[in-house]
Amino acid sequence: MQQTVLIVLMxxxxxxxxxxxxxxxxxxxxGKDGSGVQANRMMSYRVGFQALTIxxxxxxxxxxxxx
Numbered sequence: 182m183q184q185t186v187l188i189v190l191m192x193x194x195x196x197x198x199x200x201x202x203x204x205x206x207x208x209x210x211x212g213k214d215g216s217g218v219q220a221n222r223m224m225s226y227r228v229g230f231q232a233l234t235i236x237x238x239x240x241x242x243x244x245x246x247x248x
Contacts, residue, residue: 191241194234
Protein backbone atom coordinates (compact mmCIF):
# COMPACT_ATOMS: atom_id res chain seq x y z
CA MET A 182 0.00 0.00 0.00
CA GLN A 183 2.77 2.42 0.96
CA GLN A 184 4.63 1.69 -2.27
CA THR A 185 1.52 2.18 -4.38
CA VAL A 186 0.91 5.61 -2.91
CA LEU A 187 4.53 6.62 -3.53
CA ILE A 188 4.43 5.34 -7.10
CA VAL A 189 1.25 7.33 -7.80
CA LEU A 190 2.84 10.44 -6.24
CA MET A 191 6.00 9.90 -8.30
CA UNK A 192 4.01 9.63 -11.53
CA UNK A 193 1.95 12.70 -10.64
CA UNK A 194 5.08 14.72 -9.81
CA UNK A 195 6.80 13.60 -13.03
CA UNK A 196 3.78 14.51 -15.15
CA UNK A 197 3.50 17.86 -13.39
CA UNK A 198 7.18 18.47 -14.14
CA UNK A 199 6.56 17.66 -17.79
CA UNK A 200 3.58 20.01 -17.91
CA UNK A 201 5.52 22.85 -16.32
CA UNK A 202 8.41 22.25 -18.73
CA UNK A 203 6.02 22.43 -21.70
CA UNK A 204 4.42 25.59 -20.32
CA UNK A 205 7.84 27.20 -19.83
CA UNK A 206 8.87 26.34 -23.39
CA UNK A 207 5.63 27.83 -24.72
CA UNK A 208 6.16 31.02 -22.69
CA UNK A 209 9.70 31.40 -24.05
CA UNK A 210 8.68 30.56 -27.63
CA UNK A 211 5.96 33.20 -27.68
CA GLY A 212 8.48 35.84 -26.71
CA LYS A 213 5.90 37.92 -24.86
CA ASP A 214 7.79 37.66 -21.56
CA GLY A 215 10.29 40.43 -22.18
CA SER A 216 11.62 40.59 -18.63
CA GLY A 217 11.81 36.82 -18.25
CA VAL A 218 9.88 36.85 -14.97
CA GLN A 219 7.33 34.27 -16.08
CA ALA A 220 9.98 32.01 -17.65
CA ASN A 221 12.06 32.14 -14.45
CA ARG A 222 8.99 31.29 -12.38
CA MET A 223 8.25 28.29 -14.60
CA MET A 224 11.87 27.16 -14.28
CA SER A 225 11.72 27.42 -10.49
CA TYR A 226 8.52 25.36 -10.39
CA ARG A 227 10.07 22.77 -12.70
CA VAL A 228 13.19 22.43 -10.56
CA GLY A 229 11.06 22.07 -7.43
CA PHE A 230 8.91 19.32 -8.92
CA GLN A 231 11.98 17.55 -10.31
CA ALA A 232 13.46 17.56 -6.81
CA LEU A 233 10.21 16.20 -5.39
CA THR A 234 10.18 13.41 -7.99
CA ILE A 235 13.79 12.48 -7.23
CA UNK A 236 13.10 12.42 -3.48
CA UNK A 237 10.14 10.10 -4.00
CA UNK A 238 12.28 7.80 -6.19
CA UNK A 239 14.98 7.68 -3.50
CA UNK A 240 12.36 6.80 -0.87
CA UNK A 241 11.05 4.02 -3.12
CA UNK A 242 14.57 2.64 -3.55
CA UNK A 243 15.15 2.70 0.21
CA UNK A 244 11.85 0.94 0.91
CA UNK A 245 12.57 -1.73 -1.69
CA UNK A 246 16.12 -2.25 -0.42
CA UNK A 247 14.92 -3.07 3.09
CA UNK A 248 12.15 -5.35 1.89
